[in-house]
Amino acid sequence: MNPFAEKKSVKAVEDASLALYPGRATALVGESGSGKTTVARMLARIYDPTTGVIRFRGQEVKYKGARVASSLRAYRRHIQMVFQDPFSSLNPVHNVRYHLSRPLRVHGHARSEKEVTEQVLALLRRVSLSPAEQFIEKFPHQLSGGQRQRVAIARALAARPEVVLADEPVSMLDVSIRLDILNLLTRLKDEEQLAFLFITHDIASARYFAEDTLVMYAGQMVEGGPSDDVIQSPRHPYTQLLLSVAPDPDRVQQVINHGNTSVPTRGEIPSLIKPPSGCRFHPRCPHAMPICSQEKPARTEITPGHWTHCFLYDQPGEKPAKQAKIIDAKSVQRAK
Amino acid sequence: MSTQNKNNLLLDVRNMSVDYYAANGAVHAVRDVNLSLKRGEIVGLAGESGSGKSTLAYAIARLLRPPAAITAGQVLYYPSIQEGERRTAFTAALEQANSKITDPVNSPTQSSGVDILKLTPPQLRAFRWNELSIVFQSAMNALNPVMDIGTQIIDVLRAHQPERSVQSCKERARELLKLVGIAPDRLRSYPHELSGGMRQRVIIAIALALKPELIIMDEPTTALDVVVQREILDLISSLCKETGTALIFITHDLSLLLELVDRVAVMYAGKLVEVADRNNFYAHARHPYSYGLMNSFPTLHGPRRKMVGIAGSPPDLRNIPAGCPFHDRCPMAFEACHQVIPALRTPFADAPEQIAACHLYDPKITRTTQMPGPADLGRGYEIQAERSVAR
Numbered sequence A: 001m002n003p004f005a006e007k008k009s010v011k012a013v014e015d016a017s018l019a020l021y022p023g024r025a026t027a028l029v030g031e032s033g034s035g036k037t038t039v040a041r042m043l044a045r046i047y048d049p050t051t052g053v054i055r056f057r058g059q060e061v062k063y064k065g066a067r068v069a070s071s072l073r074a075y076r077r078h079i080q081m082v083f084q085d086p087f088s089s090l091n092p093v094h095n096v097r098y099h100l101s102r103p104l105r106v107h108g109h110a111r112s113e114k115e116v117t118e119q120v121l122a123l124l125r126r127v128s129l130s131p132a133e134q135f136i137e138k139f140p141h142q143l144s145g146g147q148r149q150r151v152a153i154a155r156a157l158a159a160r161p162e163v164v165l166a167d168e169p170v171s172m173l174d175v176s177i178r179l180d181i182l183n184l185l186t187r188l189k190d191e192e193q194l195a196f197l198f199i200t201h202d203i204a205s206a207r208y209f210a211e212d213t214l215v216m217y218a219g220q221m222v223e224g225g226p227s228d229d230v231i232q233s234p235r236h237p238y239t240q241l242l243l244s245v246a247p248d249p250d251r252v253q254q255v256i257n258h259g260n261t262s263v264p265t266r267g268e269i270p271s272l273i274k275p276p277s278g279c280r281f282h283p284r285c286p287h288a289m290p291i292c293s294q295e296k297p298a299r300t301e302i303t304p305g306h307w308t309h310c311f312l313y314d315q316p317g318e319k320p321a322k323q324a325k326i327i328d329a330k331s332v333q334r335a336k
Numbered sequence B: 001m002s003t004q005n006k007n008n009l010l011l012d013v014r015n016m017s018v019d020y021y022a023a024n025g026a027v028h029a030v031r032d033v034n035l036s037l038k039r040g041e042i043v044g045l046a047g048e049s050g051s052g053k054s055t056l057a058y059a060i061a062r063l064l065r066p067p068a069a070i071t072a073g074q075v076l077y078y079p080s081i082q083e084g085e086r087r088t089a090f091t092a093a094l095e096q097a098n099s100k101i102t103d104p105v106n107s108p109t110q111s112s113g114v115d116i117l118k119l120t121p122p123q124l125r126a127f128r129w130n131e132l133s134i135v136f137q138s139a140m141n142a143l144n145p146v147m148d149i150g151t152q153i154i155d156v157l158r159a160h161q162p163e164r165s166v167q168s169c170k171e172r173a174r175e176l177l178k179l180v181g182i183a184p185d186r187l188r189s190y191p192h193e194l195s196g197g198m199r200q201r202v203i204i205a206i207a208l209a210l211k212p213e214l215i216i217m218d219e220p221t222t223a224l225d226v227v228v229q230r231e232i233l234d235l236i237s238s239l240c241k242e243t244g245t246a247l248i249f250i251t252h253d254l255s256l257l258l259e260l261v262d263r264v265a266v267m268y269a270g271k272l273v274e275v276a277d278r279n280n281f282y283a284h285a286r287h288p289y290s291y292g293l294m295n296s297f298p299t300l301h302g303p304r305r306k307m308v309g310i311a312g313s314p315p316d317l318r319n320i321p322a323g324c325p326f327h328d329r330c331p332m333a334f335e336a337c338h339q340v341i342p343a344l345r346t347p348f349a350d351a352p353e354q355i356a357a358c359h360l361y362d363p364k365i366t367r368t369t370q371m372p373g374p375a376d377l378g379r380g381y382e383i384q385a386e387r388s389v390a391r
């Protein structure tokens, strides 16, 4: 890629590949501006990728050419998003019944008034808002942040999706409520076999909720694999940076014993209008070598399923066996 | 107050209560809070949203506006008055007042301290920024968008030190930017040209401008990215240590608080429920609410396990339940908790500075000398989780 040829376009996401599986969650972590939301929006097809392929249950989802509209409508039914801000994602003039009955009607899951009421109540129970009969008449201002986020989740479930894209669903909530929501999402994932993309900048909650974790930096995926592997033995220097800055009360023991030993972080995420050449992390990387600014590091498999893009690791590893993918996005990109 | 503490004591909040008067009854946002702070000490104030943390901070700074009213209490402040040192603007303002009306209460030479709640408007002006500065929740957006940041820093300096020359103000502004890790040539930048983290650094620079003894920061990093948050926390920590500034750091997120602070104070429903040295708190949080907070965020280490958090939500502060305000959510609650309000006590032989307001640690009420350990509290929460209520 010649950065000068595309001066005006922001490659918000470049060459991102990810797969989601029923009953599993993939966490997408990275600092602000790394392109996490953009990935989710491409998967939800709010944005069209500039290039690349998205497959749903093996079928390519078209975004160019004939029958785009029907292909898209069929796809969107199965994919729902939950957003960060439970205060602005619900309309203050409408009650809970309205918010949940709309998607039921739009997707043709309920027709008569009685059917709608029954299903709305069932949805409220699924997200543990009980007594459901009370919550159904409430307005957003009568709900706490956590309860609003439950309504937002129920609204996503109303379309009967198979995939939920949750963009920082807990970061605006009080710490004590975050865990409740994470436990609710875990139940939906395990018991109802929903596939989740879970965007967060809190690595600890990625480990708590998601089986797999992907780390994104400046629009590129730099490391990925089983959450415990990525978080307990991070390989990419950027993942190591993210972990070193994560709030970690267990570090208190270290501080008590040895004083504050935190390493200073260096620099900021680069502008994506003219991203650094080679490995995009090289200006901030403590291990950067001459090759890092010249070439893009290829993907290296470290242990089965755990991979990274970094010149520090270039021995090939074994290829792991894969489960059937429900979403398979290959090399999707988006320029703005 | 012990004599040993006397010279070190900076702030002593006594029996502070604050109400908000609303149409459907008074909200008792702060209830009989006692909290003291030593010079240079960093205290973390934690608790769920709505527990009264910001209200307490604003009351200390005398920034509350109607419908809020301080219904009781004192905020005793002990200015540093060392022999031979140039008088500060604040002590000068106090002395000026005393020469006219001899008010023994607000004489700085009294070891009883100065009651901030009784300061006259000019005294209060001299107190703010010089002695105490405050960084608000979402402070990043508090900068004036049509003024470059240099002018904004210099304005604060000039307003409080009118005798200072423009040149010297500029010097100090450069110095301050350097202190918070921003290149001094950024003086001419406008807020929109800076990232969120840089704007927060500028706010911290302004808070430090007049070398106050105490800074209050109310959730200063909640709007920031993880990496930037860490940088700001490290910056705050090193600056406070370097300059000997005391800090009250307010947050709902204990996970980031513990690394920073010397002491932790936990608030629930307007009351302090536990105060402890950071190390003791980390090792053994006594109050069931503190224990619940400490176990409500996922961790980076150890085996992955299901966590349960605290059931229910904080009470309506217009209508606080009888007895212990936490009893309807507390997994350890027993009969006494429904009737008797627990007082803050120091029953811990191994941690004399740790205080908690909980009947479990009162042998007169439990009628045993046995006190529950962390494992007992953990088990209580697990049992409770099976019948949890949605929030």
Ligand SMILES: Nc1ncnc2c1ncn2[C@@H]1O[C@H](COP(=O)(O)OP(=O)(O)OP(=O)(O)O)[C@@H](O)[C@H]1O
Residues within 6 Å of the ligand: A010, A012, A030, A031, A032, A033, A034, A035, A036, A037, A038, A039, A201, A272, A336
């Ligand atoms: N509408 C837009 N126009 C131009 N650039 C955009 C737009 N939306 C996003 N970007 C840019 O794309 C990049 C990725 O943004 P994105 O919102 O996907 O990041 P993110 O990882 O979700 O960040 P955050 O953690 O702050 O939500 C950023 O550099 C951002 O400035």
Ligand SMILES: Nc1ncnc2c1ncn2[C@@H]1O[C@H](COP(=O)(O)OP(=O)(O)O)[C@@H](O)[C@H]1O
Residues within 6 Å of the ligand: B020, B021, B022, B027, B029, B047, B048, B049, B050, B051, B052, B053, B054, B055, B056, B067, B317
């Ligand atoms: N301006 C106000 N009018 C009425 N009630 C208020 C006002 N500001 C805060 N409160 C109430 O006071 C209580 C404590 O609020 P606050 O001090 O902001 O808590 P925290 O900072 O711990 O989140 C809450 O119940 C809140 O609803």
Ligand code: SF4
Residues within 6 Å of the ligand: A236, A237, A238, A279, A280, A281, A282, A283, A285, A286, A287, A288, A289, A292, A297, A309, A310, A311, A312
């Ligand atoms: S490729 Fe080079 S610059 Fe990039 S992370 Fe690895 S060592 Fe650092």
Ligand code: SF4
Residues within 6 Å of the ligand: B287, B288, B289, B324, B325, B326, B327, B328, B330, B331, B332, B333, B334, B337, B342, B357, B358, B359, B360
């Ligand atoms: S006093 Fe009772 S209800 Fe309150 S925290 Fe202690 S055990 Fe729980």
Ligand SMILES: [Mg+2]
Residues within 6 Å of the ligand: A036, A037, A038, A167
């Ligand atoms: Mg985003």
Ligand SMILES: [Mg+2]
Residues within 6 Å of the ligand: B053, B054, B055, B137, B218
């Ligand atoms: Mg607050």
